[in-house]
Amino acid sequence: MPPRTRNLFDPTGAATFPLSRTKLEQFIRCRRCFYLDRRLGIGQPPGFPFNLNSAVDHLLKKEFDGYRERGVSHPLMHDAGINAIPAPHEQLDEWRNNFKGVRVHHAATNLEIFGAIDDLWITTGDSTYVVVDYKATSKKDKVNIDAPWQKSYKRQMEMYQWLLRGNGLAVSNTGYFVYCNGQRDRSGFHSRLEFDIDVIPYKGNDDWVEKSIREAHECLMQDEIPSATAACDYCTYYSDLLSVEEV
Numbered sequence: 001m002p003p004r005t006r007n008l009f010d011p012t013g014a015a016t017f018p019l020s021r022t023k024l025e026q027f028i029r030c031r032r033c034f035y036l037d038r039r040l041g042i043g044q045p046p047g048f049p050f051n052l053n054s055a056v057d058h059l060l061k062k063e064f065d066g067y068r069e070r071g072v073s074h075p076l077m078h079d080a081g082i083n084a085i086p087a088p089h090e091q092l093d094e095w096r097n098n099f100k101g102v103r104v105h106h107a108a109t110n111l112e113i114f115g116a117i118d119d120l121w122i123t124t125g126d127s128t129y130v131v132v133d134y135k136a137t138s139k140k141d142k143v144n145i146d147a148p149w150q151k152s153y154k155r156q157m158e159m160y161q162w163l164l165r166g167n168g169l170a171v172s173n174t175g176y177f178v179y180c181n182g183q184r185d186r187s188g189f190h191s192r193l194e195f196d197i198d199v200i201p202y203k204g205n206d207d208w209v210e211k212s213i214r215e216a217h218e219c220l221m222q223d224e225i226p227s228a229t230a231a232c233d234y235c236t237y238y239s240d241l242l243s244v245e246e247v
Contacts, residue, residue, distance in 0.1 A: 032227065143179040
């Protein structure tokens with residue numbers, strides 16, 4: 001497949017360049033892959049779509065929207081002791097849209113940073129907004145956000161907090177993961193998959209975002225491809241492939 005020719009960063013261009021939250025996360029994981037993608041149009045192979053996860057996400061949004069319309073707390077929020085209701089913000093539909101999302105123009109780099117949130121709650125006391133992210137899995141153990149690979153989940157939460165603050169919202173440092181765990185210990189499928197649901201709080205810190213945006217921009221401005229990242233599976237595969245071809 002030839003390299004992509006659209007949506008590439010031009011270091012000599014004056015136009016604002018959109019950069020999604022997922023691409024900033026790619027930069028954090030591997031600068032080489034990020035550069036190849038955004039500068040040269042050579043993206044990583046796409047993964048398989050998680051259609052069941054998408055279905056859970058869609059249904060959770062519909063369920064919380066029902067409580068949003070009535071202006072009352074969801075039972076999950078009540079059981080977790082969270083004094084809030086689903087926020088009836090007029091831009092919520094736009095902020096949830098993957099092709100629009102929450103957007104902030106970063107003037108220092110002329111990058112437009114954006115990302116699509118799952119949900120937004122608002123506290124009933126001081127009217128502070130709360131970022132909410134839905135997750136779905138299926139495992140025997142109780143879900144948590146303590147695994148090393150889940151650092152990306154935490155950065156995702158902090159990125160959304162930064163974006164919403166950039167849109168003038170008073171946002172709580174504490175966000176919540178609504179984590180759905182599909183159970184395998186039932187007697188059978190019976191045309192139904194049952195979930196245990198945990199609402200997990202996370203106190204975010206978005207101090208890293210500004211620095212990462214500036215460093216990502218510096219990476220895009222350079223003319224040399226960054227070195228391979230040792231922990232990157234894609235870089236390792238490519239290096240191994242070259243080694244085989246040289247034999």
